[in-house]
Amino acid sequence: MRLRNITGSREVIAGSSYVVHEEQSCPGKWREIFGNDQPVHIEIGMGKGKFIHTMARLHPEINYVGIEKYSSVLLRAIQKMEEEELPNLKFIRMDAEEITQVFAPGEVDRIYLNFSDPWPKDRHAKRRLPSRQFLDRYHLILKAEGQLEFKTDNRELFDFAVEELAAAGWKARMITYDLHSDEVLMEGNVMTEYEEKFSAMGNPINKYIIYREQ
Ligand code: SAM
Numbered sequence: 001m002r003l004r005n006i007t008g009s010r011e012v013i014a015g016s017s018y019v020v021h022e023e024q025s026c027p028g029k030w031r032e033i034f035g036n037d038q039p040v041h042i043e044i045g046m047g048k049g050k051f052i053h054t055m056a057r058l059h060p061e062i063n064y065v066g067i068e069k070y071s072s073v074l075l076r077a078i079q080k081m082e083e084e085e086l087p088n089l090k091f092i093r094m095d096a097e098e099i100t101q102v103f104a105p106g107e108v109d110r111i112y113l114n115f116s117d118p119w120p121k122d123r124h125a126k127r128r129l130p131s132r133q134f135l136d137r138y139h140l141i142l143k144a145e146g147q148l149e150f151k152t153d154n155r156e157l158f159d160f161a162v163e164e165l166a167a168a169g170w171k172a173r174m175i176t177y178d179l180h181s182d183e184v185l186m187e188g189n190v191m192t193e194y195e196e197k198f199s200a201m202g203n204p205i206n207k208y209i210i211y212r213e214q
Contacts (some may be wrong), residue, residue, distance in 0.1 A: 008026045009071040018081045019074070019091045020065075026092075028104040032088065034063045039109035042067060044096045044129055045116050049077025051192040052112075056089035058190070062109075064089045067096060096129060096137075103141040111138055111148040115194035118157045130161035135168035139212050147173065153198040158206035170210045179205040 013019050020026060020033060031037050041063050043052045046066035056064045066089065068074040074093050081089065092102060116129040126133045130150055138148060148170075152158050158177075165172060179185055180199055185207070191199070199205055 006072040006075055007022040009075040011069055012075055012078060013093055015090075016078050018078055018085075018089070019093065023092060023094055023098070023102050026102045028107065030063065030065075030103070034088065036063070038063045038088065040065060040103075040107060041110040041112065042103075042108055043112040043114065044092075044099070044109055045069070045113065047073055047115075047193055048073075049080055049091070051114055051190055051195075053077065053080050053084070053089065054190045056086045057084070060086075060088055060183060061090065066091045067099070068093060069095050096134065099137050100140050104150060105140055106143045108141045109143050109146050111142060111146070113148065113150040114192040115152050115154075115198075116150070116157070118154050120156070125160070125179065128157065128160065130157070130164060132164045135164060135170055141170070143214065144212075144214055147209055147211045148208065149209050151179065151192070151205055153194075153203035153205050155206065158208075162208065167209060168210050172208050173205075173211050174209040176208075177204060177206050179207045 014021070030040050031112065042065040042098065043064050044067045046052050046068050049066050052064050052066040066077055068077065068091065071093055074091060077091055094102065113129050119125065119127045125131055142148070150161060176182055176185055195205060
């Protein structure tokens with residue numbers, strides 16, 4: 001999702017109290033940042049933040065951190081927070097490659113990946129957010145009993161993600177190739193912006209929930 005560069009988005013982000021700016025000093029500090037010891041759930045590549053904002057409203061007992069690479073996109077999530085401020089939601093503008101510099105080992109209880117960019121060329125496979133390289137990074141920050149949930153309508157990317165699990169030492173708790181047809185799995189499902197768009201076009205939504213073998 002590349003919005004055109006929006007003039008002033010960097011300045012808005014720099015001045016926003018919803019955004020955590022001192023990424024390097026974050027590891028081990030998330031309790032302090034939120035002022036409580038609630039579990040921390042993060043969405044990597046949150047886009048305009050519809051999913052994570054809704055999750056934070058529905059689950060005030062969880063702290064949420066939305067991570068987005070582009071200022072122009074993050075700006076939309078900040079605007080949503082200005083309309084409806086939530087104390088249990090923070091944002092970071094960063095490339096997820098640096099994720100281990102922001103969270104201490106075991107500091108994250110759950111990771112969400114939603115409709116991650118597919119990077120279709122083979123030589124870009126390691127840039128895909130469910131790749132084994134990223135799974136290794138997630139392993140470092142996720143609690144032992146934590147889990148990662150991934151949704152996408154892109155079947156090629158999903159098949160790739162499933163194939164990466166064994167190589168990276170992860171296991172699937174649940175896999176579906178048609179989330180929206182499953183009443184049980186749909187309980188509590190919060191649609192992302194892309195999920196609304198692609199399911200309305202008739203695309204089935206794939207989802208897995210995975211955990212790391214100890
Ligand atoms: N999760 C949202 C949804 O489901 O509606 C947005 C999906 S959009 C296709 C993918 C988003 O991930 C884009 O906003 C993109 O900028 C962001 N993104 C891609 N690679 C990233 C990375 N390495 N670090 C942080 N964000 C990333």
